[in-house]
Amino acid sequence: GQQLNQSPQSMFIQEGEDVSMNCTSSSIFNTWLWYKQDPGEGPVLLIALYKAGELTSNGRLTAQFGITRKDSFLNISASIPSDVGIYFCAGQLIQGAQKLVFGQGTRLTINP
Amino acid sequence: EAGVVQSPRYKIIEKKQPVAFWCNPISGHNTLYWYRQNLGQGPELLIRYENEEAVDDSQLPKDRFSAERLKGVDSTLKIQPAELGDSAVYLCASSQVGFPTTPLHFGNGTRLTVT
Numbered sequence: 654g655q656q657l658n659q660s661p662q663s664m665f666i667q668e669g670e671d672v673s674m675n676c677t678s679s680s681i682f683n684t685w686l687w688y689k690q691d692p693g694e695g696p697v698l699l700i701a702l703y704k705a706g707e708l709t710s711n712g713r714l715t716a717q718f719g720i721t722r723k724d725s726f727l728n729i730s731a732s733i734p735s736d737v738g739i740y741f742c743a744g745q746l747i748q749g750a751q752k753l754v755f756g757q758g759t760r761l762t763i764n765p
Numbered sequence: 766e767a768g769v770v771q772s773p774r775y776k777i778i779e780k781k782q783p784v785a786f787w788c789n790p791i792s793g794h795n796t797l798y799w800y801r802q803n804l805g806q807g808p809e810l811l812i813r814y815e816n817e818e819a820v821d822d823s824q825l826p827k828d829r830f831s832a833e834r835l836k837g838v839d840s841t842l843k844i845q846p847a848e849l850g851d852s853a854v855y856l857c858a859s860s861q862v863g864f865p866t867t868p869l870h871f872g873n874g875t876r877l878t879v880t
Binding site for chain 1: 769787794806807808809810813820858865868869870872873874876
């Protein structure tokens with residue numbers, strides 16, 4: 654099925670460092686979403702992007718919807734221990750109303 | 766507001782046995798989704814409901830999987846008979862009509878282990 658390429662697959666950083674991850678696709682999306690998933694829980698929405706070129710922040714998180722509609726990135730500034738988890742991007746296909754396609758996830762580990 | 770509620774949280778069964786998962790969406794959300802998440806992967810859509818109607822079940826293995834959403838609120842996903850490869854986390858999500866203005870909200874999932 655449809656796939657998003659999310660990178661990196663995992664990150665090991667020091668507390669206080671900035672983090673950047675991204676998703677790319679061969680398909681055009683009309684919405685990009687970023688979710689965080691903690692162990693044993695469902696994904697929790699972090700940021701939603703609805704327009705090409707849109708740059709949106711949520712606290713220390715910033716995400717952008719690529720101009721080509723085929724990519725998005727998420728940045729986390731000044732990481733803290735509670736940022737640990739798996740981050741997923743998700744795109745909504747233009748021809749697939751309300752159907753989200755998820756990336757494989759980026760596992761973030763923070764060394765105190 | 767209460768979130769998406771799923772039960773049970775965990776289920777261990779032997780292969781060839783039946784199993785069922787239950788989901789109660791966020792109040793007022795008329796679109797409900799069932800996703801399957803394999804270990805180390807992102808969620809993959811199994812079926813999407815708009816009210817009582819299954820509008821996208823193209824990814825649902827219909828030989829063994831079935832789902833229903835009677836009265837357009839709660840939903841049940843069933844597997845019969847279960848196979849070893851069905852071990853995964855089954856996530857339910859809901860949203861209001863008018864997406865993308867109301868993104869999907871997920872429950873905590875049911876972790877199924879088939880032995």
